[in-house]
Amino acid sequence: MKALKHLNKYFYKYRSRLIVGIIITIIAKIFALFTPRLVGASINIVSDRLDGKITEAVFKNDLTINILYLIGAAVVAGVFTFLMRQTIINVSRFVEFDLKNEIYQHYQILSLNFYKSNRTGDLMNRISEDVGKVRMYVGPALMYTINTITLFAVAIIYMIDRSPSLTLYTLLPLPFLSVAIYKLSRLINKRSTIVQQSLSTLSTFSQETFSGISVIKSYGIEPSTTIEFEQLSAENRQKQINLTKVQALFFPLMILLIGVSNLIVIYVGGMQYMSGKIDNIGTIAEFIIYVNMLTWPVATVGWVTSLVQQAEASQHRINEFLNTEPDIKNTANQLTPVEGYVEFKNVSFVYPDTNIRALNDVSFSIQSGQTLAILGKTGSGKSTILDLIGRLYDVKKGSILIDGTTISDLNLFSLRESIGYVPQDAFLFSDSIKNNIKFGKEDATDEDVIEAAKNAKVHKNIMDFSKGYDTVLGERGITLSGGQKQRVSIARAIIKKPNILLFDDCLSAVDTETEEKILKNLEKLTKNKTTIIVSHRVSSAKNADQIIVLDDGKIIESGNHDSLINRDGYYKELYTKQLSEKEM
Ligand SMILES: Nc1ncnc2c1ncn2[C@@H]1O[C@H](COP(=O)(O)OP(=O)(O)OP(=O)(O)O)[C@@H](O)[C@H]1O
Numbered sequence: 001m002k003a004l005k006h007l008n009k010y011f012y013k014y015r016s017r018l019i020v021g022i023i024i025t026i027i028a029k030i031f032a033l034f035t036p037r038l039v040g041a042s043i044n045i046v047s048d049r050l051d052g053k054i055t056e057a058v059f060k061n062d063l064t065i066n067i068l069y070l071i072g073a074a075v076v077a078g079v080f081t082f083l084m085r086q087t088i089i090n091v092s093r094f095v096e097f098d099l100k101n102e103i104y105q106h107y108q109i110l111s112l113n114f115y116k117s118n119r120t121g122d123l124m125n126r127i128s129e130d131v132g133k134v135r136m137y138v139g140p141a142l143m144y145t146i147n148t149i150t151l152f153a154v155a156i157i158y159m160i161d162r163s164p165s166l167t168l169y170t171l172l173p174l175p176f177l178s179v180a181i182y183k184l185s186r187l188i189n190k191r192s193t194i195v196q197q198s199l200s201t202l203s204t205f206s207q208e209t210f211s212g213i214s215v216i217k218s219y220g221i222e223p224s225t226t227i228e229f230e231q232l233s234a235e236n237r238q239k240q241i242n243l244t245k246v247q248a249l250f251f252p253l254m255i256l257l258i259g260v261s262n263l264i265v266i267y268v269g270g271m272q273y274m275s276g277k278i279d280n281i282g283t284i285a286e287f288i289i290y291v292n293m294l295t296w297p298v299a300t301v302g303w304v305t306s307l308v309q310q311a312e313a314s315q316h317r318i319n320e321f322l323n324t325e326p327d328i329k330n331t332a333n334q335l336t337p338v339e340g341y342v343e344f345k346n347v348s349f350v351y352p353d354t355n356i357r358a359l360n361d362v363s364f365s366i367q368s369g370q371t372l373a374i375l376g377k378t379g380s381g382k383s384t385i386l387d388l389i390g391r392l393y394d395v396k397k398g399s400i401l402i403d404g405t406t407i408s409d410l411n412l413f414s415l416r417e418s419i420g421y422v423p424q425d426a427f428l429f430s431d432s433i434k435n436n437i438k439f440g441k442e443d444a445t446d447e448d449v450i451e452a453a454k455n456a457k458v459h460k461n462i463m464d465f466s467k468g469y470d471t472v473l474g475e476r477g478i479t480l481s482g483g484q485k486q487r488v489s490i491a492r493a494i495i496k497k498p499n500i501l502l503f504d505d506c507l508s509a510v511d512t513e514t515e516e517k518i519l520k521n522l523e524k525l526t527k528n529k530t531t532i533i534v535s536h537r538v539s540s541a542k543n544a545d546q547i548i549v550l551d552d553g554k555i556i557e558s559g560n561h562d563s564l565i566n567r568d569g570y571y572k573e574l575y576t577k578q579l580s581e582k583e584m
Contacts, residue, residue: 040286092139182302
């Protein structure tokens, strides 16, 4: 129960609703328990009439009154049972909502490393399945517990009042029922977890094949993926059958135990009536109804116990993530607007999970408003520099300064607000093109969106779609070409008009002619902004105020275009090669 303590704050938050729920439950049960007493009394009236103890008129009158009471009690109990669900189950839905939001907000502040070390499926499971199991504890488990306690407390008082010894005999089989249901519930839960796991394997497999359908088709491996799917489906079917087997035992077991209890009541009650220990035959009928009314709540004790155990395990998993601290912390509470002077001082960086040294003693600086181009072979550390400027990771060796302040002393929100980042692999959401561009600036007007798209040289392409800017992109923007995606991603960054713009090889899928036009537009737009362009092409770098060339995490060349082509090195070699390719 330790993990479930996390929920106490929610119980406190919704305390008034819960208290009302408890009171309503008690009232509902008290009225429900009028039924056996009234049925017993009615049978006694019939018995008295048969024995000639009362007249026909009294018989009719008393029976009618009893029936009216029965209907009244049933209606009141029904209304309050409805209200009981409306209060307690609703509280569980409120808690579920709050908990999901709490987890989601926490996921948002966690750093990239967390996402690298945990699978997306796991993150999704904890926020959906595990929260669902916890809800069962807050709602149904709590409701059935209050229900059972109230029902027992009231019923036992009524029963002892009638016959203490018959009460004892009647209740005898119930603990066995509870233990049996508990064991069965555990078995059911175990098997449903296995079914869930196999279902998630099946859906992960299907999702991957659908996402990679073009690769599957081009390699012609549809038959083998179909066979694999069939195998996974067959495994799932067998697991479902195993689960159904134990589920099918649930009700027969209950019926068996109710039958045993009924037999005991009839046999012991009959003997006691014959020996004169109980005065009325109606008491036997009353007890039979008690048995039937108490059986389900007793069975739920076992069921509720297993619900609580599952909720505890789920909350434990949720707490594991909620207690994870983000690696990147905001240390400045005040906003710290950023101008854009960026300086790296002897920065070395090792990725913590792979131990790869991505940067080795890197130093450079860019005045605000200047453009820096970074070139270098693949894996030389170019993207890492951009990630460090966005503070996706903190450096342990050397320092990064923005406007003369160590990056970790800046307000994280201000820093990221001032950056427009175009990643290497443009990610677009399954939404309209307009919303994808506006993502960088929620309050942008349609004119702003069009202007940004024009500057990114994608406006014409968008207008070619029949729905224009309202064209909805499929999962990961599959309806756009690679180059179009990159340009929409550029439009998203420039619409923000940030003081620092980071372009990570984002023109690689664009032809050189369009590249030139975009760069010209960017030149105008980024006049007073710090711009860093990572590229493999000299054409993207040649107009930059400063160019650095990286190799294996180290700066091997730096200068501007003119100075670098006059020096024998990587830049000159690349320039000559790309120039001759262009001429060909
Ligand atoms: N998130 C990461 N976790 C661990 N190692 C990484 C991560 N990102 C990059 N690396 C490693 O760090 C090194 C530098 O990578 P980086 O992405 O900065 O290179 P790059 O110059 O941008 O390459 P490319 O031109 O191919 O994009 C590489 O060896 C890479 O494998």
